[in-house]
Amino acid sequence: QKEVEQDPGPLSVPEGAIVSLNCTYSNSAFQYFMWYRQYSRKGPELLMYTYSSGNKEDGRFTAQVDKSSKYISLFIRDSQPSDSATYLCAMIGGNDMRFGAGTRLTVKP
């Protein structure tokens, strides 16, 4: 079993839809959680960074962490075609950092 599991998709939604992206993890030492967005032929770009369990909101993006279930989510409201990208979760615990495989999202106009 991988330490971080992320559904690779692909996920295709119509413009304006609410998108839910998820990762599960097995290492309870992970304390910091991040979401990166990666456009085609570009490097990953940090989108959200959270520490504690609960929600963190930034514009149309909400990151949610449930440490008891070892489950993190990224919600995108009112999705736009410009949100079409691969989204990677990442987590840090102690001296260890792990990435999910990435979920490819397409938002259709």
Add this chain to the structure above:
Amino acid sequence: KAGVTQTPRYLIKTRGQQVTLSCSPISGHRSVSWYQQTPGQGLQFLFEYFSETQRNKGNFPGRFSGRQFSNSRSEMNVSTLELGDSALYLCASSRRVATDTQYFGPGTRLTVL
């Protein structure tokens, strides 16, 4: 503040050759990490450098090596290239340790023919 820069952006090599990739971190960042990204394997950690010393290493063969200079710039070298080395090589910088928030460069797309 300028972001992480990587050169070259694209590279085509043949099997058996060697290649050197370069990364300039964000000003003030002292940790540089290298990753290999492929469609099948995702993002895989190669190694991390801090203050010119390799601090962590992933599970890659010895053909993959790197170094860091006193100005925190880093280079990655792959010798005796294989077809399977075709990938996007990403460099990420962070302030002190790889487990600080990492900021990625645009990557170098290496194609091995």
